[in-house]
Each structure stands twice: as structure tokens, then as C-alpha cells.
Amino acid sequence: xxxxxxxxxxxxxxxxxxxxxxxxxxxxxxxxxxxxxxxxxxxxxxxxxxxxxxxxxxxxxxxxxxxxxxxxxxxxxxxxxxxxxxxxxxxxxxxxxxxxxxxxxxxxxxxxxxxxxxxxxxxxxxxxxxxxxxxxxxxxxxxxxxxxxxxxxxxxxxxxxxxxxxxxxxxxxx
Amino acid sequence: xxxxxxxxxxxxxxxxxxxxxxxxxxxxxxxxxxxxxxxxxxxxxxxxxxxxxxxxxxxxxxxxxxxxxxxxxxxxxxxxxxxxxxxxxxxxxxxxxxxxxxxxx
Numbered sequence: 001x002x003x004x005x006x007x008x009x010x011x012x013x014x015x016x017x018x019x020x021x022x023x024x025x026x027x028x029x030x031x032x033x034x035x036x037x038x039x040x041x042x043x044x045x046x047x048x049x050x051x052x053x054x055x056x057x058x059x060x061x062x063x064x065x066x067x068x069x070x071x072x073x074x075x076x077x078x079x080x081x082x083x084x085x086x087x088x089x090x091x092x093x094x095x096x097x098x099x100x101x102x103x104x105x106x107x108x109x110x111x112x113x114x115x116x117x118x119x120x121x122x123x124x125x126x127x128x129x130x131x132x133x134x135x136x137x138x139x140x141x142x143x144x145x146x147x148x149x150x151x152x153x154x155x156x157x158x159x160x161x162x163x164x165x166x167x168x169x170x171x172x173x174x
Numbered sequence: 175x176x177x178x179x180x181x182x183x184x185x186x187x188x189x190x191x192x193x194x195x196x197x198x199x200x201x202x203x204x205x206x207x208x209x210x211x212x213x214x215x216x217x218x219x220x221x222x223x224x225x226x227x228x229x230x231x232x233x234x235x236x237x238x239x240x241x242x243x244x245x246x247x248x249x250x251x252x253x254x255x256x257x258x259x260x261x262x263x264x265x266x267x268x269x270x271x272x273x274x275x276x277x278x279x
Contacts, residue, residue: 014178014191015210016268018261047279051240053260115279116241124241127251 019053026055026169028162033174034066036078036106036118042174043067043121050128057169058125059162060153061135064174065142067118068132068150074119078106119150126152133157133165181206185271192273196231199271208269213258216269220257223249227270237267237275 027049029042042058049056066072080086080102081093092098107117116124126132134149136158146156157165175186175194185198193199193207204224208216216224226247230238240263244251258265263275 013180013210014176014187016190016192016264018211018265020212020260044278051261051263113279114241114277121279124244124251127244128240129255 024168026057028057028059028166028169028171030059030061030171030173031064031067032062034063034072034076036076036103036110037083038174039064039067039076039118040110040115042172043118043125044115045172046125046130047121047128050125050130055131055169056125056129057131057133057165059133059135059157059166061138065134065138065144065149068122068134068153069142069144069148070150071148073122073150074117076118077103079103122150122152126150131165133162135159135162180210188273190274192268193271194273196271199228203271204269207271211265211268213265213269217257219249219253220269223247223254223257223266224270227266227272231270231272236277237263237270237272239263239275239277239279241279242277 029046031039031042033039046056046058060068066076077099079093079099080088081090081099084090086102111117115121122132130152132150132153134153134156136156139145139156146153176189177184178187178191179185180203183198183203185203186194188194205216208214208220213220223243226243226249227238230242230246238246240251240254243249243254243266254262254266267274
């Protein structure tokens, strides 16, 4: 299309293809980390997938469970330790209070983009129809129960159940 | 810029068929656009969402995302998925004669 093209397209109305017939696309995110910078990418992509009408599942395993554990989900942190992408001297990361400060800064940046904090984001995804699952082994390891988890988590499932539900899905490990 | 004819009116559209000129839209065109994408009847709830989109666009200069329609417009996200199945953000924008929303969240 060029800006000089003023020719009417055709008599039939031009209608976008919303792909309503393609109902089979399915995507699974595996969240395995409990830091802020590892939580957000999966949630933002899941939000995008749901907005496109794609069946979306999120499986929380290992430290990823922190994202849906009531006690921790509002308290995820960001650290510059072991993260050279911050371009800060690594020695700084060990100073007491540095992780708190880095977390505060990141939260401020995220809020500045009008992206919700983790608990509100989980509510949003749940309302959009995300299917959330917790990993059985991680639950056992961390001595948690279903009641300890965010209400949007549908069930605690084992690996073979996850393999069954992710059959024919695009799987993204975070 | 391409044009297309909706309900006998010639309107300017982008390459996907979304209207590009805010002032060219009318409620009648909105009803017609909805029919074209399979929403045959617009209820008061549909109009509440569409009117919020139009109003917010006129204030902000961009199409609100689903979260904004919920947070600022006060319409529950679940309800938007019922009113405009599968792809509410894009479908609402299309019916309201606005560009697709660009925000990620």
C-alpha cells in the first residue's frame, strides 16, 4: 500500500481476518523462576496470547511457584547479582539492601509502563481465561498445599499430566 | 490510503480493513462493522465498551488496551471476552472505527 493509492479496493467491504476458525492454536508457558525479571516476560506473552484468542496454559514449577504462592507472589525480587545485563559491578550486588533497591527500581519502571504488579497480573490473566497449573513435585518439595496457592491455579499436576495437556501445544520454557 | 465501502459509505481503512479516520465513523457504521465480523446485535453492554474506546481514544490519542478498558472504563475483562469473543481488543477497536491497540498489556 502506498499513500498515493486512492483507488477504492472493491465493492465488497474489506474486513480484517480475525482468524475465528483457527481454534486449534495452543500455547504453554513453563515458569521456573521466581524473580521479577523472569516472571514478567512469561506473563506479558501469556497476556498477548490470550488477547489473540489462543488457548493458554501456564505451568509453575520450582521457583516459578513463588509467582502463584499467596505468601510470596506480592514479594518477588530483582537482583543484580549474577545478572551482567544490569551493567553494574557485580560486587555491588552483595551490599546489604542492594536487592531491595534494585527491586524497587524495577517495580517503578514496570509501573511506569502501566503494567500491573504480579498479583493483579495473575487476576487479569485468570479473567482472560488462562489455565494455571502447579507442579506436584515442587509443591511437595516446598511443603505447600493447594490452599497456599493463588485461586486461579486450577490444579496441582505431575509431569506426565503436563505432557498430556501440552500435547500439540507450543511450549515456552522461562 | 486504501478505501472500502461499508453500508454504502466510502471510508478510509488500513491494510487490514480497520478504519483510519476518527470522524468518518458513525454509530450506524459501527453496527455494520459488527455485523461484518459476526456480531449481529450490539447490546447496551457492547455500546458501553465501544463508547469508552471512542472517548478514550479522543482523550489519549491511542486505542486503549483490554486492561485499560477494565481499569479506567470499569468493564470486567471476562465480560469483554463474552461480548467480543476470542479477540476483544481488536474486535472492539474494529467496531469503534479505531486502529488496533499497540500496547502490550
